Amino acid sequence: MESSISQTEENYLKAIYKIQERASKPASTNAIAAAMSTSAASVTDMIKRLSEKDLVNYERYRGVTMTKDGQRIATTLIRKHRLWEVFLVEKLDFSWDEVHDIAEQLEHIQSAELIERLDEYLEFPRFDPHGDPIPDADGVFTHRKQVLLGEMSANEVGVIVGVQDHTSDFLQYLDRMELTLGTEIKLLEKYAYDDSVKILLSNDKEIVISKKVSQHLFIQKEFLEK
Amino acid sequence: MESSISQTEENYLKAIYKIQERASKPASTNAIAAAMSTSAASVTDMIKRLSEKDLVNYERYRGVTMTKDGQRIATTLIRKHRLWEVFLVEKLDFSWDEVHDIAEQLEHIQSAELIERLDEYLEFPRFDPHGDPIPDADGVFTHRKQVLLGEMSANEVGVIVGVQDHTSDFLQYLDRMELTLGTEIKLLEKYAYDDSVKILLSNDKEIVISKKVSQHLFIQKEFLEK
DNA sequence: ACATATTTTTAGGCTAATCTAAAAATTTAT
DNA sequence: ATAAATTTTTAGATTAGCCTAAAAATATGT
Numbered sequence: 001m002e003s004s005i006s007q008t009e010e011n012y013l014k015a016i017y018k019i020q021e022r023a024s025k026p027a028s029t030n031a032i033a034a035a036m037s038t039s040a041a042s043v044t045d046m047i048k049r050l051s052e053k054d055l056v057n058y059e060r061y062r063g064v065t066m067t068k069d070g071q072r073i074a075t076t077l078i079r080k081h082r083l084w085e086v087f088l089v090e091k092l093d094f095s096w097d098e099v100h101d102i103a104e105q106l107e108h109i110q111s112a113e114l115i116e117r118l119d120e121y122l123e124f125p126r127f128d129p130h131g132d133p134i135p136d137a138d139g140v141f142t143h144r145k146q147v148l149l150g151e152m153s154a155n156e157v158g159v160i161v162g163v164q165d166h167t168s169d170f171l172q173y174l175d176r177m178e179l180t181l182g183t184e185i186k187l188l189e190k191y192a193y194d195d196s197v198k199i200l201l202s203n204d205k206e207i208v209i210s211k212k213v214s215q216h217l218f219i220q221k222e223f224l225e226k
Numbered sequence: 227m228e229s230s231i232s233q234t235e236e237n238y239l240k241a242i243y244k245i246q247e248r249a250s251k252p253a254s255t256n257a258i259a260a261a262m263s264t265s266a267a268s269v270t271d272m273i274k275r276l277s278e279k280d281l282v283n284y285e286r287y288r289g290v291t292m293t294k295d296g297q298r299i300a301t302t303l304i305r306k307h308r309l310w311e312v313f314l315v316e317k318l319d320f321s322w323d324e325v326h327d328i329a330e331q332l333e334h335i336q337s338a339e340l341i342e343r344l345d346e347y348l349e350f351p352r353f354d355p356h357g358d359p360i361p362d363a364d365g366v367f368t369h370r371k372q373v374l375l376g377e378m379s380a381n382e383v384g385v386i387v388g389v390q391d392h393t394s395d396f397l398q399y400l401d402r403m404e405l406t407l408g409t410e411i412k413l414l415e416k417y418a419y420d421d422s423v424k425i426l427l428s429n430d431k432e433i434v435i436s437k438k439v440s441q442h443l444f445i446q447k448e449f450l451e452k
Numbered sequence: 453a454c455a456t457a458t459t460t461t462t463a464g465g466c467t468a469a470t471c472t473a474a475a476a477a478t479t480t481a482t
Numbered sequence: 483a484t485a486a487a488t489t490t491t492t493a494g495a496t497t498a499g500c501c502t503a504a505a506a507a508t509a510t511g512t
Contacts, residue, residue, distance in 0.1 A: 006499090028460090029461085030459065038499095038501090039501065042499070042501075045498090045500080046499075061461080061508065088340075092340070092344060092347055093343065101337075102335065102337050102340055105334075106335060110331065111328050113320075114318070118318065121318055232468080265470080265471065266489075266490060267471075267472080268470055268471075271469075272468095287478065
């Protein structure tokens, strides 16, 4: 009897997974509370329940790490979320800044068959509309060599492949600047004064972007994409 | 401030709507309890809450009827359910006996924009894979003149346009018998002994079907479909 | 190292949705 | 029309998930 898991529990697992992705330390109660927009007390409550179900490892005052079972649930959620985002953008013509909230709901639909058929229908995409990798059915992510635009040097070239910041404001800014995924760029100059950079776009336009923007754009150097 | 409505509340409203569809009397507590597979006590509880929100009219011991607001929520759910069923069958290649449970979850996704875009993507279907009408965005159902096969007389012709029984067993039986939607049939003979009927299919096969089956198949007489 | 600040947990309560058992109202049958 | 059967409601509990306030544990700064 595989004890069923609630949407709320799923959301906690996803949050914990994402926190652990960056920090290799256990996820702290406060970090989880912040991610879930809830109180630390509620997090402690939930952690105990998840621990009871062996989805996380918990030692009080020591934070939580994920078990294999917990990780599997989290990566499946991420897989579903990102596949639905592809569907919304590719098939229903939503723009990349509109899909997050809907995918947040769709990711909780329970049907392994559904998600495998959706994957096939979408022709097995490996990245979502924001350039984030879509894990396969075993939870394995495609790895891609990428750097932040802000870390590149003058005269280096590359292709925009992802974003760090998923807010509507940022995505809409990128649309207006024609800095969409797949755009080839060349870094022309870095201005030490404010760390802004001048880049050349494939349409021959030259634009200057702020440090902040340059630190939120992932670039794949050269054009090795076969 | 439109007080939000839970999935559970939505499911109750849909159940009440479907009960009221057939009987013009108020829906009884027991009928709702049966439809929701829950206890009468739970239904009374929920009815009070729905009544508080003006989604149903409730007088104790007198059953419930729906308000305009309640009806709107119910028909929107039915619209979403049926559109998702079309999607699952037409795009993801599910068969008509596999889609109910998944659509039961998908119908609760909250986004008016999503459902309108889905409708467009599916090219505004007016019937779902079982032949049930899909209400428009205003909750209006397409009306179709149809009779049960069991109500037809010898030598009458028509097209299979819907089913009364949505169980997998029945739908799979129809698949095996090639009695799918759109099939043209001619009623050859009725056997008074057990009310079974012999019909002629478009592929020139003659088959005999039981009373039970004949009472679960909707037929549109002649071929007036433009 | 020890006082202070921070983080985490515990304690106690709330709400939505459920349950069972018992009471009340309504319907049916004689 | 009144007793019996049925339906519906009430009463009282339970669980998941949340809250605030207070207590306990850990971390930090001098």
